Each structure stands twice: as C-alpha cells, then as structure tokens.
Amino acid sequence: MLLAAGAVSPPGGEQGSMREGKGQALSNGDCPVVTRRPYPNFTGVYIDSAFRGVSSYNAMNVKLERRTSSLALQAIYTWSKSLDNKSAAAGIGNAIVGWNGYMDNHNPSLDYGRSDFDVGQRFVTNFVYQLPFGRGQQYLSSINKVADGVIGGWRLGGIVTYQQGFPFSVYGADPFGLLDVVFGTGNRTNQIGSVYPSGFNSTTGQWFNTSAFAQSAPAHYGTSGRNIARGPDISTWDMNIAKEFGLGERMRLEFRAEAFNVWNKPQYGAPSTTINTPTYGQITGLSLSRREIQFGLKLLF
Numbered sequence: 001m002l003l004a005a006g007a008v009s010p011p012g013g014e015q016g017s018m019r020e021g022k023g024q025a026l027s028n029g030d031c032p033v034v035t036r037r038p039y040p041n042f043t044g045v046y047i048d049s050a051f052r053g054v055s056s057y058n059a060m061n062v063k064l065e066r067r068t069s070s071l072a073l074q075a076i077y078t079w080s081k082s083l084d085n086k087s088a089a090a091g092i093g094n095a096i097v098g099w100n101g102y103m104d105n106h107n108p109s110l111d112y113g114r115s116d117f118d119v120g121q122r123f124v125t126n127f128v129y130q131l132p133f134g135r136g137q138q139y140l141s142s143i144n145k146v147a148d149g150v151i152g153g154w155r156l157g158g159i160v161t162y163q164q165g166f167p168f169s170v171y172g173a174d175p176f177g178l179l180d181v182v183f184g185t186g187n188r189t190n191q192i193g194s195v196y197p198s199g200f201n202s203t204t205g206q207w208f209n210t211s212a213f214a215q216s217a218p219a220h221y222g223t224s225g226r227n228i229a230r231g232p233d234i235s236t237w238d239m240n241i242a243k244e245f246g247l248g249e250r251m252r253l254e255f256r257a258e259a260f261n262v263w264n265k266p267q268y269g270a271p272s273t274t275i276n277t278p279t280y281g282q283i284t285g286l287s288l289s290r291r292e293i294q295f296g297l298k299l300l301f
Contacts, residue, residue, distance in 0.1 A: 055084035075125035082115035113226035122163035165231035188222035210281035
C-alpha cells in the first residue's frame, strides 16, 4: 500500500465536514492539510491505492443467430447493471475522467454507485449478405460473363451498435484544500435538484440540469452520488461491400470498400463535469471520428 496525503474523515463516520477546532476558522483555510497529514513526507493526494474494491454485476443477455445459403446474421442485446466503489486501481483511469481514487479515503462506501464502464443497455448486430444479383442468383441470372464480372458476386456486411452512454459524476472544488482531494476529479458537489427534471431536453449546450448541483462548503464532502448522470448514447453503423475476382484456378483477388460511421452521425463525447468552469455541463468534442472510408485489395492463393 502506498501512504500519502489523507482526506478528512467526517465526525461519526457520516458524510459531512471535519470538526472545527479551537482557534481554527475553516472559512479562511486556517487548518492546512500539511499539518494534519499522518506521514508528512508523502505529498500525494490519496492514502489508499490498494488493489481492492467492492462490485456487483447483473445482466440479461439475449442472442439471435440465423444462417442461410446467402445470409449470416447475429444479434445480441444486453441489459445490465454494474455497481462498484472503484472501477480500477487509483490513477489508472476510467471511461470519463481518468481518476479512480475515493472521494473520502476513510469512507469508501460513499463511492458505491454505477461503474465507470456501466452502459445499461447495449445492442450489437453483425451480418454478411450475398447480394442476389448475377449468374445463378435470383436476379439477372442469365447475364453474360463480362457483365457478371461487374454486377455479380458482391456481398454486403456490417456491424451495427447501439448503447447507452457512460455514467459520470459532477465535481466541485475543495475550498482551501482542507480535504486534500483533486479538483475536478475528487470532491463531488452537493445535489440540490433533479439531474434530469421533467421536460428537460439534453443538448450539447447543456447536457444535464447544471442548476441541480452546488459547490460544497469548506471541509465538506459533496452530497451528490458517484456516477448519477449519464453521457451521450453511442450509435454506429460500419458497413463494407466486397467481391472476389478469379485469377486462374488457384488465385483470387478480393476487393473491399469499407465505411466506418457510414451515416456520418456525430458521436458526442462526455460533457464537462466540473462546476464553476466556463464549459460546465457542455459537450465540446466527439468521442468517435466522423465517417471514414477505406479501400483494400487482398490476394488469396
């Protein structure tokens, strides 16, 4: 275990503030962390980086598979819920903010919530379909060999993915550094309203109800839960079309054209989750690139 700077444990083990001692005014920072660290020579921002945690995962998985002479199709739907108090070892990173330390190292139960990688619902289907055009097919079966070389023998494939976005927390500051947590990824805010109230529509300008959160008081841990909000959904279509050309009896040449995110739909990234910053609640980037097209040739022998 690494020993470093400690956060303050609230009185009685409850989520709250540290005890204000005689002659110490928390409102002006008169209680520096450095004087309270049990091991002053360690200047990190967490005391617990042990590879341990608590987690729970439950899921329902439905799979459909169909194969015919011209079609291979597979579809999978997963409905799940993953909970934990730490989705990776501290400092390794996660889906959203790249921090996995506890908010209060003396009370890890405050961090029990949705896992950073929890997506709730996910649907994926993949298929390969032999197009019914050309000699011996349903349509244009009597065309000559030259025309068949252009029209016939094509196959269409694709992977379609729909899933809910990743969860995230809303973070605030640690006024005067009394809790010794990381600004923007350590102390959470107080929750004072609904994250998604009735009639609220998420936009890139305001993905969640930003007025539902407020900065906690000095030496107080925020009351909002971990990963209580969710980022943008992901929906992608990756398609390809391919055809093989015979080169004698023992060699074939395969041509492929592939398009990723074929409909060029924007796949938005996570919103800014730190209160009192210029982009708070806004989405300013993409999680996946826009449409990409590539071509390939493969020689088979």
